[in-house]
Amino acid sequence: MKITIDIVAYPMEVPFAITGHVFYDTETVRVTLEHxxxxxxxxxxxxxxxxxxxxxxxNDLEAVIGKVDSHTTPESLQDLMPLCGARNALDCALWDLKVKQAGKRIWDLLDITPKELITVFTIGMEEPAVMAERAAAARQFPQLKIKxxxxxxxxxxxxxRAxxxxxxxxxxxxxxWSFDELKDYLPSCQKLDIAMIEQPLPRGDDACLEGFKSPVPLGADESCLGMSEFEIAAQRYDVLNIKLDKCGGLSEGLALVRAAQEKNMQLMVGNMTGxxxxxxxxxVIAQFCRFVDIDGPLLLAHDIENGLEYRAGGTVGLPSVALWG
Structure with a gap:
């Protein structure tokens, strides 16, 4: 099997600010498998x-690539690599190869009847007036995610909100935020009809949420990387944000979906701006989610060829065969 690993950078449309970071571009690792x-x-x-x-x-991929061959499956990959971003790229490439070799779509293999999605549009941190302007300019999106x-x-x-x-x-x-800040801000968030607060507290410093009843649902992102951290996160949060970059790929993402469903936990799918x-x-994960955040390409100056179709109303068309799956 021929394996290619490339680094491909994409500039942001405008600088994108979150807590403690400003991103000017996105550097991606792309894995291509041919057999x-x-x-x-x-x-x-x-x-x-x-x-x-x-x-x-x-580097992580090159360290294991000699062990990857035509017999490697998404399932066997889980034992070959630890949870990491590199595994995500390889896991998703293996899934893409698997469905194409079968002459099917990903929906056939997973027995899913796919529906088109409505994504949030993300507003990065800027001055309040500028964020309001960006929110108004994104009027075609009925759902907004605010950094x-x-x-x-x-x-x-x-x-x-105005x-x-x-x-x-x-x-x-x-x-x-700190726990005290969260408690201070919650009444205003409730008054402003905020649907969910994602990752308010630092990873590793959120044990105080066990037994805490928030009037606004709280979501775990950084606090739950994968299955090994799920049980604790489920005791502290109402919503689980599944990001394939952090959980190591679609295989682990699907396992998290099943675990969350067993706990009657709400689901969100997120992205790292790819x-x-x-x-x-x-x-695929978004088919099971209440909150959908797959707007990454809209934040880039340009997308990959055969990209997803983003339409009015925030609707995102199904991936084409030429793209993936």
Missing amino acids: GGVVGRGESVGTYYLNETAVSMK LDADRPIERLEAI ARQDATLVIDVNQG TSLSMAPSY
Whole structure:
């Protein structure tokens, strides 16, 4: 089997700010597998807060690639590599190859009747007036995800809500609040009809949420990387955000879906701002989710060829065979 590993960078449309970081571009690692004239592809951005970079993921892949051959499956890969961004790219490439060799679509193999999705549109952190302007300009999107930290979060939310009284708003704090700040902000969040607060507290510093009854659903992102952390996260959060970059691919993502369903936990699918090649496997996870965040390509200056179709109303068309799965 021919295996190719590439690093491909994509500039952001505008600088994208979250708690503690500003992103000017996205560096992706792309894995291409070719066997018997059939090609499978996968992409990963990795997880910045775990210090993953495109170079480190490429090195991780090159360290195991000699053990990957035509007999490697998504299932056997789980024992070959630990949970990491590099495994995501290879896992998704193996899934793509598997379905194409079978002459089917991913929906056939997983027995899913796919539905088109409505994604959130993400508003990065800027001055409140600028965030309100961006929210108003994104009027075609009925659902917005707002990046916040502890600097004037309610002022920002009030400006956005005034500009978009119609929108469903979820907020993503990226570990930027303390427990006291969360409790202080919750009444205003409830008054502003916030649908969900994602990762308010730092990873590893959220045991205080056990037994805490929040009037606004709380979501785990950084606090749950994969199955090994699921049980604890389920005791602290109402919503689980599954990102393939952090959980190591579609295989682990599907396992998290099943675990969350058994706990009656709400689900979200998220992204690390990759191209449509990253979003396509996430589209599978999104079939089970209340909250869908696959807007990564909309934040880039340009997308990969044969990318997802983003239409009015935030609707995202099904991935094509030429893209993935």
